[in-house]
Amino acid sequence: MLSKNKIALINSLKSKKGRLKNNLFIAEGSKLFDEMLHSSFKTKFVFGKKDWLSKIENHHENSECEYFHIEENEMKKVSSLTSPQEVLALVEIPKFKYEHSEIEKELSLVLDRVQDPGNLGTIIRIADWYGIKNIFCSEDTVDAFNPKVIQATMGSIARVKAHYVDIISFLKNNPNGSNFPIYGSFLDGLNIYKTKLENHGLIVLGSESHGISQEILPFISGKITIPSFNDTLNRPESLNVAIATGIICSEFRRNLMIYD
Amino acid sequence: MLSKNKIALINSLKSKKGRLKNNLFIAEGSKLFDEMLHSSFKTKFVFGKKDWLSKIENHHENSECEYFHIEENEMKKVSSLTSPQEVLALVEIPKFKYEHSEIEKELSLVLDRVQDPGNLGTIIRIADWYGIKNIFCSEDTVDAFNPKVIQATMGSIARVKAHYVDIISFLKNNPNGSNFPIYGSFLDGLNIYKTKLENHGLIVLGSESHGISQEILPFISGKITIPSFNDTLNRPESLNVAIATGIICSEFRRNLMIYD
Numbered sequence: 001m002l003s004k005n006k007i008a009l010i011n012s013l014k015s016k017k018g019r020l021k022n023n024l025f026i027a028e029g030s031k032l033f034d035e036m037l038h039s040s041f042k043t044k045f046v047f048g049k050k051d052w053l054s055k056i057e058n059h060h061e062n063s064e065c066e067y068f069h070i071e072e073n074e075m076k077k078v079s080s081l082t083s084p085q086e087v088l089a090l091v092e093i094p095k096f097k098y099e100h101s102e103i104e105k106e107l108s109l110v111l112d113r114v115q116d117p118g119n120l121g122t123i124i125r126i127a128d129w130y131g132i133k134n135i136f137c138s139e140d141t142v143d144a145f146n147p148k149v150i151q152a153t154m155g156s157i158a159r160v161k162a163h164y165v166d167i168i169s170f171l172k173n174n175p176n177g178s179n180f181p182i183y184g185s186f187l188d189g190l191n192i193y194k195t196k197l198e199n200h201g202l203i204v205l206g207s208e209s210h211g212i213s214q215e216i217l218p219f220i221s222g223k224i225t226i227p228s229f230n231d232t233l234n235r236p237e238s239l240n241v242a243i244a245t246g247i248i249c250s251e252f253r254r255n256l257m258i259y260d
Numbered sequence: 261m262l263s264k265n266k267i268a269l270i271n272s273l274k275s276k277k278g279r280l281k282n283n284l285f286i287a288e289g290s291k292l293f294d295e296m297l298h299s300s301f302k303t304k305f306v307f308g309k310k311d312w313l314s315k316i317e318n319h320h321e322n323s324e325c326e327y328f329h330i331e332e333n334e335m336k337k338v339s340s341l342t343s344p345q346e347v348l349a350l351v352e353i354p355k356f357k358y359e360h361s362e363i364e365k366e367l368s369l370v371l372d373r374v375q376d377p378g379n380l381g382t383i384i385r386i387a388d389w390y391g392i393k394n395i396f397c398s399e400d401t402v403d404a405f406n407p408k409v410i411q412a413t414m415g416s417i418a419r420v421k422a423h424y425v426d427i428i429s430f431l432k433n434n435p436n437g438s439n440f441p442i443y444g445s446f447l448d449g450l451n452i453y454k455t456k457l458e459n460h461g462l463i464v465l466g467s468e469s470h471g472i473s474q475e476i477l478p479f480i481s482g483k484i485t486i487p488s489f490n491d492t493l494n495r496p497e498s499l500n501v502a503i504a505t506g507i508i509c510s511e512f513r514r515n516l517m518i519y520d
Binding site for chain 2: 039118122125130131159193231232239240242246
């Protein structure tokens with residue numbers, strides 16, 4: 001049986017306040033557990049059901065994490081998932097750093113007020129797929145270590161760095177003028193299929209309900225749009241922000257491959 | 261105060277069985293309500309909070325739906341949303357039909373065991389954006405009239421027809437050979453950025469965990485893949501199925517625009 005302290009610790013990590021205090025986040029399921037163990041992240045505590053523990057313990061005896069047995073009913077109580085898994089791990093929140101000199105040469109994402117945890121997690125997974133290493137999130141973007149975000153990243157949180165920054169200061173301090181394009185996704189920009197897209201710079205994505213904040217607009221050097229192919233009157237207003245991110249990243253990267 | 265019967269009716273529509281029995285589905289929020297009202301769907305009952313009703317009633321006095329006042333605490337009890345909205349509507353489930361002659365000329369999606377409601381709703385919204393009118397779902401794909409699917413479609417359910425079919429019979433009865441390509445999304449197919457993609461035919465998408473079923477494979481004439489641009493060893497295994505759908509639809513449609 002799990003101690004009351006451990007149950008309280010797990011539950012505290014469901015809120016940002018608790019995560020900040022304990023510097024830990026929750027990763028559930030054996031897929032995520034494996035990803036964490038093979039990453040640079042430090043897994044501290046592992047709560048496994050009996051069967052899972054008996055399979056796993058021999059393999060990981062050298063690892064630094066502490067293993068605990070958790071009963072089925074305890075797992076149901078602490079899990080954030082609708083179908084609780086066989087393992088729940090607590091992992092140290094890393095300190096992500098970046099160098100301006102690195103950002104200058106690469107493509108990175110900037111997220112302005114993305115509030116849905118599933119969307120943020122999916123965006124981190126997309127970035128990982130397309131070899132994008134850094135995401136800059138506005139301070140009112142949902143916390144990347146929220147359990148729902150972590151689950152949706154499917155492990156990509158260990159490979160893509162999500163930095164929380166004051167977006168305006170970040171854009172002000174950023175690389176030099178015309179050589180460093182700052183793209184923004186809009187409903188009325190240039191047709192993304194017909195626009196030359198550089199493979200370095202920033203791509204700014206706003207929230208679905210509010211779009212990109214007014215204060216950010218002056219920094220945008222390229223307004224881009226995914227055109228709709230629905231020519232009926234009553235067509236959808238927009239795409240989901242994670243879907244738009246996937247399509248935009250695909251468009252930026254396909255050029256690398258086509259003109260290789 | 262809402263009658264017990266009405267509360268029981270709303271709650272029954274959260275299960276597929278209840279929806280089949282009553283031939284109604286739930287649409288929550290004023291955005292979805294508006295979409296329903298301006299569609300060919302028949303809205304039967306509308307449960308609105310006081311303020312919302314007072315704004316709306318004059319505008320819709322000719323509509324055929326019945327309006328009811330719902331209290332804040334009643335809305336909380338019947339809503340499927342984490343943040344209940346000001347209106348919840350019950351809409352008749354339509355009978356979707358299609359003609360083979362129509363399908364032959366168009367691009368349609370085929371979904372094999374897509375089980376997450378958010379993913380299905382988002383795929384319906386993507387189809388709507390890219391002018392895809394028909395989606396063929398395997399019988400074990402989540403029900404398109406599940407409240408979570410409906411919310412994620414953001415109204416696109418009124419413009420894209422989701423047909424539930426026996427996929428194998430559907431593929432067997434489908435148009436003629438080489439002039440009707442059947443694409444499938446795989447992890448080991450042809451690079452989608454370098455493959456000629458026709459603007460008619462079917463695109464089959466499997467579930468994230470199982471891929472496309474074995475029995476469907478013989479029907480696939482074009483295996484396609486979204487290549488990853490992450491060349492590190494420890495890279496993600498796949499993209500979320502809705503993200504993959506967005507990127508694939510974008511690739512099929514961009515050709516129409518580029519070679520126009």
